[in-house]
Amino acid sequence: MMSQTDSTSSSEIRVVRGKFDSLSLYEVTDNELEILEKGSPSSIYLNFAILLLSAGISFLINLLSVNIQSIKTFTVFVVFTVIGILGGIILLVIWYRQRQSMSDIIRKIKQRIPSSEISKEQNSESEG
Numbered sequence: 001m002m003s004q005t006d007s008t009s010s011s012e013i014r015v016v017r018g019k020f021d022s023l024s025l026y027e028v029t030d031n032e033l034e035i036l037e038k039g040s041p042s043s044i045y046l047n048f049a050i051l052l053l054s055a056g057i058s059f060l061i062n063l064l065s066v067n068i069q070s071i072k073t074f075t076v077f078v079v080f081t082v083i084g085i086l087g088g089i090i091l092l093v094i095w096y097r098q099r100q101s102m103s104d105i106i107r108k109i110k111q112r113i114p115s116s117e118i119s120k121e122q123n124s125e126s127e128g
Helices: 004-011 030-038 043-065 071-098 102-110 115-127
Strands: none
Touching (some): 030 102
16 A cells, blocks of 8 residues: 555655755744844834824924914914924834844844854864
């Protein structure tokens, strides 16, 4: 009786592999992998900070350049200006304090293999 693996063995893919002198494998945690995949988790703060600052500055320019007759309209523009600028500055500060750049994560991962091990491997490659 022929098993399933015997019937599919004729359709196996041939793999051609080149030889490496050395290969460094770095262990990565789930959290680090997720951060690398999604980008910095605090980047959404930066996006909303830019949005609010742009809107706040736009309303401020409008307040300074246009003579608004209606007190209700003027009040709405002032509220949007204050919310936009203050909210943008607050989110910008939160982003700055919580940012974790990709290079920091990559540097942390690379430091798991001591540089002496990497230089020893490179020296042995150049001698051989």
